[in-house]
Amino acid sequence: PLVTTGELIAGASTEGRALAAFNVITLEHAEAIATGAEEAGAAAVLQVSENAVKFHGGNVLAIAAAAAAVARASSAPLSLHLDHVVSVELLHSAHEAGFSSAMFDASKMTYDENVKATAEAVRWGHQRGIWIEAELGKVGGKEGEAPLDAHTPGVRTDPQEAATYVADTGVDALAVAVGSSHAMTERTASLDHELIAQLRDAVPVPLVLHGSSGVPDEEIRRAAAAGMVKINVGTALNTAFSGAVRAYLDAHPGTVDPRKYIAPGRDAMAATVAHFLRTVG
Ligand code: G3H
Numbered sequence: 001p002l003v004t005t006g007e008l009i010a011g012a013s014t015e016g017r018a019l020a021a022f023n024v025i026t027l028e029h030a031e032a033i034a035t036g037a038e039e040a041g042a043a044a045v046l047q048v049s050e051n052a053v054k055f056h057g058g059n060v061l062a063i064a065a066a067a068a069a070v071a072r073a074s075s076a077p078l079s080l081h082l083d084h085v086v087s088v089e090l091l092h093s094a095h096e097a098g099f100s101s102a103m104f105d106a107s108k109m110t111y112d113e114n115v116k117a118t119a120e121a122v123r124w125g126h127q128r129g130i131w132i133e134a135e136l137g138k139v140g141g142k143e144g145e146a147p148l149d150a151h152t153p154g155v156r157t158d159p160q161e162a163a164t165y166v167a168d169t170g171v172d173a174l175a176v177a178v179g180s181s182h183a184m185t186e187r188t189a190s191l192d193h194e195l196i197a198q199l200r201d202a203v204p205v206p207l208v209l210h211g212s213s214g215v216p217d218e219e220i221r222r223a224a225a226a227g228m229v230k231i232n233v234g235t236a237l238n239t240a241f242s243g244a245v246r247a248y249l250d251a252h253p254g255t256v257d258p259r260k261y262i263a264p265g266r267d268a269m270a271a272t273v274a275h276f277l278r279t280v281g
């Protein structure tokens with residue numbers, strides 16, 4: 001069924017476990033996430049990023065409706081989240097498009113601008129029952145960005161600043177920079193577990209880990225045990241999908257029907273989703 005992100009997060013927080021969120025680019029991503037969640041017997045978040053909306057020509061209603069229909073038909077509890085929103089106009093379409101939550105990404109702004117814009121996004125969201133996540137610090141590797149050295153001072157989230165930021169903006173959850181980076185195709189990131197513990201103590205709302213595709217299973221388990229509540233996974237699905245499609249086309253070079261190669265790609269994504277859900281939960 002289609003449920004809200006707020007209720008999934010609340011359930012995970014009270015039970016002291018984490019919730020995995022997976023990026024949806026195509027209809028098949030949504031189908032694979034539902035299948036993986038059913039296999040693992042777990043809930044999950046279907047998240048559509050601003051970049052994915054751009055890929056669909058800006059037609060947020062089309063991709064959101066597809067993901068929502070998949071969630072409604074599934075036996076697993078699935079919610080719809082709008083991810084890495086920079087455009088206020090897109091944020092304001094979240095409610096009509098059926099998203100119960102959004103991540104407002106003001107991480108490129110100065111601290112003061114970020115607080116002002118995020119507080120405004122929270123005010124807007126809460127008037128409509130939309131749960132709002134924001135980011136403080138910089139998780140590198142976003143589309144169109146030069147790779148960021150996660151060890152550069154000032155990149156990671158400062159616990160005291162994070163506490164002040166949450167109080168000043170009223171956000172429901174906070175994405176933090178603790179050593180992960182977006183778009184990694186190898187699982188070689190190492191997290192700062194001491195910083196995660198400090199953030200957990202200082203910040204009164206659930207913490208979110210971005211760029212989890214590059215984080216080894218054991219590090220994800222430790223982060224979840226230490227209080228990281230939402231674990232975002234995107235690239236790992238695409239790595240699985242593309243590998244399976246490439247293998248199929250290499251083995252069957254005469255193929256023209258896309259269903260022939262998309263099906264193994266979708267199966268590979270579902271297996272990856274089930275794996276991450278078992279790791280997290
Ligand atoms: O918001 C989405 C996630 O941070 C996904 O990151 O593609 O590196 O797993 P990833």
Ligand code: ZN
Binds near residue numbers: 084182210211232
């Ligand atoms: Zn992210």
